[in-house]
Amino acid sequence: MNEKIAIMTDSTSDIPKHIVDQYDIQVVPLRVLYKDNEYKDQVDITAEEVYRRLPIEIPSTSLPAPGDVLDLFERLKKEGFTHVLAIHISSGLSGTGQLIENLARQVDDLVVKVVDSKNISMGLGYTVIEAARKLAQNGSFDAVCNHVQKILGKMKVYFVLETLEYLTKGGRIGKVKGALGQMLNLKPIITVNEEGVYTTHATVRGRKKSVERLFETIKGHLARPMHNVAVCHGAALEEAQELMERVKRHGNVGEVLMSHVSPVIGVHTGPGTLGFVVYQPD
Numbered sequence: 001m002n003e004k005i006a007i008m009t010d011s012t013s014d015i016p017k018h019i020v021d022q023y024d025i026q027v028v029p030l031r032v033l034y035k036d037n038e039y040k041d042q043v044d045i046t047a048e049e050v051y052r053r054l055p056i057e058i059p060s061t062s063l064p065a066p067g068d069v070l071d072l073f074e075r076l077k078k079e080g081f082t083h084v085l086a087i088h089i090s091s092g093l094s095g096t097g098q099l100i101e102n103l104a105r106q107v108d109d110l111v112v113k114v115v116d117s118k119n120i121s122m123g124l125g126y127t128v129i130e131a132a133r134k135l136a137q138n139g140s141f142d143a144v145c146n147h148v149q150k151i152l153g154k155m156k157v158y159f160v161l162e163t164l165e166y167l168t169k170g171g172r173i174g175k176v177k178g179a180l181g182q183m184l185n186l187k188p189i190i191t192v193n194e195e196g197v198y199t200t201h202a203t204v205r206g207r208k209k210s211v212e213r214l215f216e217t218i219k220g221h222l223a224r225p226m227h228n229v230a231v232c233h234g235a236a237l238e239e240a241q242e243l244m245e246r247v248k249r250h251g252n253v254g255e256v257l258m259s260h261v262s263p264v265i266g267v268h269t270g271p272g273t274l275g276f277v278v279y280q281p282d
Helices: 017-023 047-053 066-078 096-104 122-136 141-154 165-169 179-183 207-222 237-250 263-269
Strands: 005-010 026-028 031-033 038-040 060-062 083-088 111-116 156-160 186-192 198-205 227-234 253-260 273-279
Touching: 005 122, 005 141, 017 122, 026 066, 031 263, 047 263, 060 263, 066 096, 083 096, 083 122, 083 141, 096 111, 111 141, 122 141, 122 156, 122 227, 122 253, 122 273, 156 207, 165 263, 186 207, 198 207, 207 227, 207 237, 207 273, 227 237, 227 263, 237 253, 237 273, 263 273
Parallel strands: 005 026, 005 083, 083 111, 227 253
Antiparallel strands: 031 038, 031 060, 156 186, 156 273, 186 198, 227 273
């Protein structure tokens, strides 16, 4: 049987638009919910709009609308797709992957494999990009799925926030210890552990030192064989550009991408989010 394979993910993957378009990656949006309205992540609302409204109202976030997912599956079937590899935000942070899996059971004549990335932002995004690149090399469905399983554990994400207020209010604080640290201006470098939940990698005092510690962490990875890096930010463009230039100057780095966090992630992390994803490609 001839396979026609679609790569699918959700809007928390933060993949730059030109790469989504290049590989025809299917992105299903999560939702941002205000008292008077709801918006599709990165479709009807930007992260900047979320940040602007935070002083007035902190919205909640929700899974993709089931209708959007089922419509996507039906469209893919009409376009002749036979297989879908769906890679999603960590199950430790969202029920998105479980929702996709449940909805996929309602669809006939389409093989859907759902993968829990155990990650977020470009930690998820780079996994999806790697899958799309493998597929572009004429990889079979099994080959692409196997490739993804091989690289999942390689994706390392680290980030620092201006404040832990939004992570705490959204109930996404995970294993990050925060209340006392906020008063002392301590900034945790946050990572995602093997269970796919937030935890503290290191703690430093003040913003400047936290950004410096981020770079030191990148350097630790780049001391080993060549790595790819994605710098991600939420309303921290200048710091992100500077971090990106420092990474490029350091050397021993392959691809370097820049990405902005999605509105849904922005709800939980707030403005001033700065981080990176690093992994060793094959």
